[in-house]
Amino acid sequence: MNGSAAAAPHVELRRVTKRYGAVTAIADLSLTVEKGSFTALLGPSGCGKSTLLRMIAGLEDITAGQCFIDNADVTDMPPAQRRIAMVFQSYALYPHMTVRQNIAFSLSVAGQPKKVQDERALEVARILQLEPYLDRRPAALSGGQRQRVAIGRALVRKPEVFLFDEPLSNLDAKLRVQMRLELAKLHADLGTTMIYVTHDQTEAMTLADKIVALDHGIISQIGSPLELYNKPANKFVAAFIGSPGMNFFGVDIVTMNGRTASVVLPGGRTAEVGISTSTSAGPAELGVRPEHLAIVDPNDPHAAFAGAIAIIEHLGNSTILYVETPAGQLIVEGEGNLAAKSGQAVGLRLDEGHARLFGETGAAL
Amino acid sequence: MSGTADGFDPPAVKIAARRRARLRHWDLVALVFTLITLGLAIVWAFPLYWALVTTFKPEYEVVRPGIQLWPEHFTLEAYIHVLTRTKIGFWYINSLITSVAVTVIVVIMAAGAGYAISQLSFPGRRLFWWMILASFMVPIQHGLVVNHFILMNQFHLINTLPGVVLPQLVAPVTVMIYKQFFDSVPKDFREAALVDGANEFQLLFRIYLPMNWGITTALAIITFIGAWNIFLWPFVAVNTEDKMNITVGITQVHDAFGVSYARDLAVAMLAALPVALVYLIFQRRVTQAIMLSAGIKG
Amino acid sequence: MAATGVQLSRGLELIVKSRRNEIAVAYILMAPFIIVYAVIFIWPTIQMVELSFTDAPLIGEGAWVGLKNFWRLQSDRLFSTAIWNTFYFVLLSVIPSTLLGLVVALAVNRLKGWVQSVVLAAFFLPYILPVSVVFRIWSWMFDKDFGVAQHAITPFTDGQHVSVFRTLPLFMPAVAFVTIWWLLGFNVLLFIAGLRNISSEIYEAADLDGAGRWTQFRRITWPLIWPVTALVLTIQLILQLKIFDQVYLFAANVRTDATMVMVQYILKQGFQMNKGGLAAAASLVLFLVIVVLSVLQFQLLRARGER
Numbered sequence: 001m002n003g004s005a006a007a008a009p010h011v012e013l014r015r016v017t018k019r020y021g022a023v024t025a026i027a028d029l030s031l032t033v034e035k036g037s038f039t040a041l042l043g044p045s046g047c048g049k050s051t052l053l054r055m056i057a058g059l060e061d062i063t064a065g066q067c068f069i070d071n072a073d074v075t076d077m078p079p080a081q082r083r084i085a086m087v088f089q090s091y092a093l094y095p096h097m098t099v100r101q102n103i104a105f106s107l108s109v110a111g112q113p114k115k116v117q118d119e120r121a122l123e124v125a126r127i128l129q130l131e132p133y134l135d136r137r138p139a140a141l142s143g144g145q146r147q148r149v150a151i152g153r154a155l156v157r158k159p160e161v162f163l164f165d166e167p168l169s170n171l172d173a174k175l176r177v178q179m180r181l182e183l184a185k186l187h188a189d190l191g192t193t194m195i196y197v198t199h200d201q202t203e204a205m206t207l208a209d210k211i212v213a214l215d216h217g218i219i220s221q222i223g224s225p226l227e228l229y230n231k232p233a234n235k236f237v238a239a240f241i242g243s244p245g246m247n248f249f250g251v252d253i254v255t256m257n258g259r260t261a262s263v264v265l266p267g268g269r270t271a272e273v274g275i276s277t278s279t280s281a282g283p284a285e286l287g288v289r290p291e292h293l294a295i296v297d298p299n300d301p302h303a304a305f306a307g308a309i310a311i312i313e314h315l316g317n318s319t320i321l322y323v324e325t326p327a328g329q330l331i332v333e334g335e336g337n338l339a340a341k342s343g344q345a346v347g348l349r350l351d352e353g354h355a356r357l358f359g360e361t362g363a364a365l
Numbered sequence: 366m367s368g369t370a371d372g373f374d375p376p377a378v379k380i381a382a383r384r385r386a387r388l389r390h391w392d393l394v395a396l397v398f399t400l401i402t403l404g405l406a407i408v409w410a411f412p413l414y415w416a417l418v419t420t421f422k423p424e425y426e427v428v429r430p431g432i433q434l435w436p437e438h439f440t441l442e443a444y445i446h447v448l449t450r451t452k453i454g455f456w457y458i459n460s461l462i463t464s465v466a467v468t469v470i471v472v473i474m475a476a477g478a479g480y481a482i483s484q485l486s487f488p489g490r491r492l493f494w495w496m497i498l499a500s501f502m503v504p505i506q507h508g509l510v511v512n513h514f515i516l517m518n519q520f521h522l523i524n525t526l527p528g529v530v531l532p533q534l535v536a537p538v539t540v541m542i543y544k545q546f547f548d549s550v551p552k553d554f555r556e557a558a559l560v561d562g563a564n565e566f567q568l569l570f571r572i573y574l575p576m577n578w579g580i581t582t583a584l585a586i587i588t589f590i591g592a593w594n595i596f597l598w599p600f601v602a603v604n605t606e607d608k609m610n611i612t613v614g615i616t617q618v619h620d621a622f623g624v625s626y627a628r629d630l631a632v633a634m635l636a637a638l639p640v641a642l643v644y645l646i647f648q649r650r651v652t653q654a655i656m657l658s659a660g661i662k663g
Numbered sequence: 664m665a666a667t668g669v670q671l672s673r674g675l676e677l678i679v680k681s682r683r684n685e686i687a688v689a690y691i692l693m694a695p696f697i698i699v700y701a702v703i704f705i706w707p708t709i710q711m712v713e714l715s716f717t718d719a720p721l722i723g724e725g726a727w728v729g730l731k732n733f734w735r736l737q738s739d740r741l742f743s744t745a746i747w748n749t750f751y752f753v754l755l756s757v758i759p760s761t762l763l764g765l766v767v768a769l770a771v772n773r774l775k776g777w778v779q780s781v782v783l784a785a786f787f788l789p790y791i792l793p794v795s796v797v798f799r800i801w802s803w804m805f806d807k808d809f810g811v812a813q814h815a816i817t818p819f820t821d822g823q824h825v826s827v828f829r830t831l832p833l834f835m836p837a838v839a840f841v842t843i844w845w846l847l848g849f850n851v852l853l854f855i856a857g858l859r860n861i862s863s864e865i866y867e868a869a870d871l872d873g874a875g876r877w878t879q880f881r882r883i884t885w886p887l888i889w890p891v892t893a894l895v896l897t898i899q900l901i902l903q904l905k906i907f908d909q910v911y912l913f914a915a916n917v918r919t920d921a922t923m924v925m926v927q928y929i930l931k932q933g934f935q936m937n938k939g940g941l942a943a944a945a946s947l948v949l950f951l952v953i954v955v956l957s958v959l960q961f962q963l964l965r966a967r968g969e970r
Binding site: 395398399401402403405406407409410412413415416419427428430432473474475477478480481482485486487488490493496498500501502503504505506507508509510511512513514515516518531532534535540564565566569590593594596597601611612613615616626629630633634636637640641643644645648651652655656659660 | 685686688689690692693695696697699700702703704706707708710711714721722767770771773774778780781782784785786787788789791792793794795796798799800801802803804806808809811814844847849852853856894898901905907908912915926929930933934939942943946949950953954957958960961
């Protein structure tokens with residue numbers, strides 16, 4: 001499901017500001033999340049993504065502005081009344097309770113009879129394949145199982161919005177991949193609105209319908225994963241998304257030719273790059289993703305750079321090469337069976353159609 | 366690396382040999398030290414042992430010259446006399462009631478206050494914390510004994526058990542320790558429980574206290590022992606034998622049997638029995654609580 | 664049962680609706696403590712200060728006399744005796760018990776396993792005993808006619824048995840001795856905790872550097888354990904300034920004021936002489952001395968915590 005204009009905003013932050021004493025973490029930010037979508041809040045540590053999530057949850061006060069869930073103003077409502085559920089980074093499983101008691105906690109707190117508690121806990125345990133562990137304590141579970149219990153605890157409340165605060169960061173790499181798939185499946189099965197905070201762009205790219213990229217408390221760009229990947233609005237997003245990251249180097253814009261611009265590359269060659277805003281000639285930055293650079297013969301006339309290979313990393317399905325060029329060290333992604341040697345002199349071809357220009361403010365041109 | 370063929374040991378071998386000789390020397394010294402330590406421990410434990418053994422001797426053996434480490438005639442005569450001819454029953458019950466009352470009330474109050482200061486924000490929070498610290502630095506029992514007497518007298522509680530209990534209820538250390546432990550519970554648990562819909566009381570009783578049972582046990586035990594052993598206040602506040610707690614009781618009545626060592630000691634042993642048992646059973650908790658109250662974690 | 668529990672907390676919850684009523688909950692939780700605190704601590708303290716400026720008897724009203732009670736204290740021989748005895752006692756008990764505590768802790772720390780547990784229990788068990796039990800045990804040990812300790816005394820007195828607690832010069836040292844026996848375990852415990860915090864690697868490095876046992880103690884153990892030593896010293900100091908129980912008990916049959924200590928003086932003035940105002944003044948003096956020392960101790964604790 002993608003967030004089309006017709007879907008009503010399920011969660012809305014309207015001009016929210018968050019101040020800690022003299023420090024303003026978030027200023028006048030507005031954000032909507034569509035019903036049933038999987039929205040990722042993505043950014044480096046300290047960018048304010050967790051703060052936003054916690055404001056939606058009601059765990060942080062909103063200094064100024066409002067928060068709406070399903071068109072109701074929840075700005076002053078305590079977390080328990082917002083019909084949300086949250087999965088914490090550390091899972092926060094009550095160590096002195098069994099899995100069943102952990103999952104059923106919110107029901108027990110609400111005064112539900114034991115029978116109902118057990119039934120619902122069992123139901124949830126079945127969905128998450130936790131049945132054999134219902135009577136164990138968290139200390140006796142593996143990382144992945146604990147994660148599922150945390151999800152189960154959220155699930156049992158049948159919330160309107162699921163909030164995830166970096167839930168996979170405590171897992172090892174393989175487990176992370178596995179849990180990612182389970183989360184995707186969960187969303188597909190339930191269709192509940194999910195808001196997911198992460199600093200890992202792979203998680204955001206694979207799980208989200210919509211990514212909100214945050215930089216120091218300001219929304220850098222909102223869009224679908226592919227939009228952010230192919231049409232980054234600024235250098236921050238371009239650099240943050242994609243692994244290995246985009247290469248950046250300074251260029252000189254010489255002429256504007258309508259929808260393209262001629263630029264002079266370091267090393268003297270020229271290239272013709274697409275441009276969407278009109279700008280004057282002068283210095284700018286060019287961003288090229290590693291997969292849009294190709295290793296060619298050093299004497300290839302179409303090569304954009306001449307350089308020498310510094311380091312080669314063989315990953316099996318691809319090869320990452322670090323090439324010293326007049327534009328600095330560039331990262332190039334090539335075929336898995338690329339034959340190359342460290343120190344080898346090569347040329348680099350540039351896929352001009354996929355290069356992006358960025359101005360001095362960092363905005364895409 | 367390997368030894369040379371011409372007979373000169375490389376320095377490493379020489380040092381190793383020297384170390385071995387030193388170690389052998391030190392092993393002997395170590396053994397001597399250990400023996401001395403054991404000896405000192407025996408000497409330290411002797412008075413208690415001697416008192417205990419005396420209680421099982423008939424009086425004529427007690428006053429015999431010379432040291433007899435084990436009774437020739439093992440007897441319970443001293444204990445029987447004490448149990449039947451003194452008000453020890455009253456004293457035990459009084460001690461039990463006051464100690465349990467003090468323990469229960471102090472622990473509950475301290476847990477509540479400690480939780481509030483640790484987890485909740487409210488006006489006056491800092492002030493209360495400083496006031497608790499202040500009371501920690503003040504000699505409440507000894508410095509205020511006269512005024513406690515005057516106060517309890519105004520309440521008509523002199524020579525009553527509630528009067529004995531009341532001044533013992535201010536226990537700042539207990540609050541401080543609870544606050545310390547509640548502080549160390551990761552915030553995530555509180556937030557998860559809040560999101561789950563728990564109110565503060567549910568948080569306290571279902572999350573914070575259960576996660577800290579060990580400390581509650583330790584504090585309860587140490588409070589109990591303190592209340593059982595207290596002397597000054599009950600001594601001042603109670604003047605009839607049947608209202609005395611046991612620590613005061615055993616000092617007030619030895620005149621009654623003239624000089625009878627075994628019986629005096631027997632009643633003392635009975636007074637010490639409960640707290641000694643509590644210590645021996647809950648050794649670790651007791652030592653943990655004592656170290657905490659001195660400000661040392663662990 | 665759980666249902667009524669939930670109903671009760673739901674009821675409380677209704678009083679305590681939203682997050683803003685955190686304040687109400689806090690006050691409910693703190694109320695019992697605050698009430699007791701006010702009644703047992705604040706009020707009597709105020710009363711004590713007020714009383715010390717009056718000539719009131721123990722029970723009843725009195726007239727304001729300003730600093731008269733304090734002048735009385737200054738000129739009262741008995742009060743200065745009490746102060747002197749208290750400090751004498753502190754001198755006899757605080758430093759010896761601290762140093763001995765360290766020595767024993769060093770010795771016990773070398774042991775391992777159940778041997779260590781048993782030995783530690785031997786030193787610590789006396790601390791658990793009520794003071795009157797300790798009194799009985801040592802009364803018996805030092806008994807003039809049949810006490811075991813006489814065996815250690817008679818070599819020095821030509822076979823004469825000595826009533827230790829009736830012999831004035833021996834009284835305080837003997838009481839200090841008993842007190843040390845009683846409370847050593849506490850010091851040992853604290854020192855062991857401190858010693859355990861010193862990583863054994865430091866000693867191994869010292870061994871390699873060629874430092875002998877004594878040097879290691881002087882240059883490593885002593886400086887590193889100093890914070891605990893200071894803590895124990897101040898705790899013992901504050902504790903012994905309040906001394907009453909043992910001194911009273913051991914002197915009970917000796918009709919003399921020569922061994923009086925401060926708390927005893929307070930009790931005598933208040934309960935025997937019925938001079939409430941004077942007793943309050945003496946209490947205030949004791950109070951202030953201890954508060955000052957406690958504040959110092961607290962600063963010490965805080966400095967330790969900052970490490």
